[in-house]
Amino acid sequence: MxxxxxxxxxxxxxxxxxxxxxxxxxxxxxxxxxxxxxxxxxxxxxxxxxxxxxxxxxxxxxxxxxxxxxxxxxxxxxxxxxxxxxxxxxxxxxxxxxxxxxxxxxxxxxxxxxxxxxxxxxxxxxALRHVQSLMVQMxxxxxxxLHHSVLQRLSTWLLFHHTVTDSDQVRATHETIAHMLGVRRESITQAAGQLQSAGCISTSRGRIHIHDAQGLRAHVCECYALVEQDHRLLWQLPQQDEGSAPLGMGPWSHADVERAADHEEDSGDGPASGRYADIYDFAPVGLLSVDAQGRLMETNMAAAIQLGISRSQCHLYRFVDFLQPESRQAFEQFHREVLSGKCRRHCELGLLPGAHRPAAVVRLDATVDENGEENRMVMVDVTESHRQMAQLLHAHGRDGVASADVPSPDGMPWWGSGAGPAATAPARMSSF
Known part of the structure; x- marks a missing residue:
């Protein structure tokens, strides 16, 4: 699925x-x-x-x-x-x-x-990208x-319909298509006959079946290539630069999701398979799993966005790659406890800032899989609650209490784990 x-x-x-x-x-x-x-x-x-x-x-x-x-x-x-x-x-x-x-x-x-x-x-x-695409079409x-034959225009129209609907069947009469293209119905019938003789399509009452989309390309004008290229680039824009991710999405796109989906469909593995796929995929919190060595195995959309990575390439990273240096040892200890089956606490850590997001504080709750080899985690952004706690402590003149045992030599806040003082609130949340 x-x-x-x-x-x-x-x-x-x-x-x-x-x-x-x-x-x-x-x-x-x-x-x-x-x-x-x-x-x-x-x-x-x-x-x-x-x-x-x-x-x-x-x-x-x-x-x-x-x-x-x-x-x-x-x-x-x-x-x-x-x-x-x-x-x-x-x-x-x-x-x-x-x-x-x-x-x-x-x-x-x-x-x-x-x-x-x-x-x-x-x-x-x-939405404005879509408007640009409509302008190119128009x-x-x-x-x-003004400049191309009915055969070329019909071939272009059929191919673009095939692209937009992802279907080999067009439900339209010759008369409807003639109205769409502003030509006589007889001209459409003649052009459709040529395409049918070439084996590209077959026609039945109110329907046209596309049998050879590649064959249709031999009959189109250059307009199709221009519109197709714009249509394709419309959804490649978020991936043009892996270092920059417009719209705050991270360097992933709909195509990444589809590739990841194809992989899981083939393997049949992972918590995202089966009837609860959408719940896993679109959960408002980050869901991710790492192997015994701490390498990412998979993420849902929210986790990929938080980490600023493409889901299809998550296996290239270790989770500690995204943590503040001072939080990495705390995670390693937490990870070992989870895999041992004896973990009874959560972990709060500092994420490094990404290209399009500031540093953040995240809370991890985790469980080990039945084989004891996979750490499955829920990752929740708790930055705002830490910020509010820091403001409250500041208002009561207790700036140093919450992070007294968590030094920050570079001025950037970072966090320990567990429910102790180090996890409650860094005093310098203003550095976010």
Whole structure:
């Protein structure tokens, strides 16, 4: 079972790329809906009540004349969202959003989406990336309609539909596609016949089956490569530089999650497999495990974000690599106690600052696996509680009490373990 369920809201790439701190507050307002072909989500001039995040459906944005003639402007699948007015602050849409391929989507009230935008820089960045992708589609579509043949345009449209929906089946009649591309139905029928003769597709009533996507590439114009490249780069941006992670996500992306999911599906191991995969994967606390030598074996999303690593490469690190030097010995002792089965305490340690996060204090609770070889830990950020304790001690004139036996020669706070004085509150939390 994939860690990101195909029916999960996080299967939408905008929602899937959101940091958990931004995603979790909106979960209660997300509503799963089954969209039907031809269903209109947005009407020109009318305010939209919801923003939709496609999962298995495809939405087309079309512009129509007074005579009923229409042309497709862009196609949206699980990589994006439908709700430009709410995103751009417009009272209504100038185009129509119509369901082309039926399927699952999650919707969020437009007013709630505006609130998410106001508090989440990550959502702003992801949504605006999607807007850029739509602009590329629209601009290239204008060029394509003026300079390329119907055969090239149909091949491009089919391939892009294949990319967006990840499906070999297109549910659309020749007449519908003709409306989308702004050409005569007879021209689509003729071009489809050529593609069918070449073995690329087959047609049945209201459906087109893509048998040879690579073969279709021989018939497309250069517009497809340009749109495809932009579509691909849209979700590679967070990984361009492993040393810098935009949106506070750490150097991981939706692709990392899918690769990790494929690995676990093959192996069938790990606490993230089985029916509780989503609970493990999207838990609001860090879940991770290390082997007897302290090497990371796996992490959930929250832990990967806290550590600033790609989940698919976690095995390259030891957990102590992320700790303040003065916390490493405390963890080693805690780790030995956990593996011995005699640990009856928690451990609070200092994390090193990352490229996009400050230093932090984390609390570890742990248990050993049935073989005594794996330390499975829950990691909770308790930085704020330490900060508040330090402020309280300062207010009572007790700055040195909580960390009297925890020296900090470099001015950076770090922590011991257990429930003793060293774990309660570093006095110099202002250095965060």
């Amino acid at each position: 994939n860690m990101v369920s195909q029916d999960s809201a996080r299967a939408n790439r905008v929602l899937g790329a959101l940091p958990m701190v931004d995603y979790l507050p909106m979960v209660s307002q997300l509503e799963a809906v089954q969209l039907q072909p031809g269903q209109i989500l947005e009407e020109p001039g009318a305010p939209a009540s919801h923003v939709h995040f496609p999962i298995s459906c495809a939405i087309t944005l079309v512009s129509a004349t007074r005579d009923g003639e229409m042309s497709e402007l862009a196609l949206i699948g699980r990589e994006g969202l439908v709700g430009l007015p709410a995103l751009l602050g417009a009272p209504s849409s100038a185009v129509q959003a119509v369901v082309l391929r039926p399927g699952l989507a999650y919707r969020l009230p437009a007013a709630a989406f505006v609130q998410v935008l106001q508090r989440s820089a990550a959502m702003q960045a992801l 601009a290239q579509g204008v060029v394509c309609s």
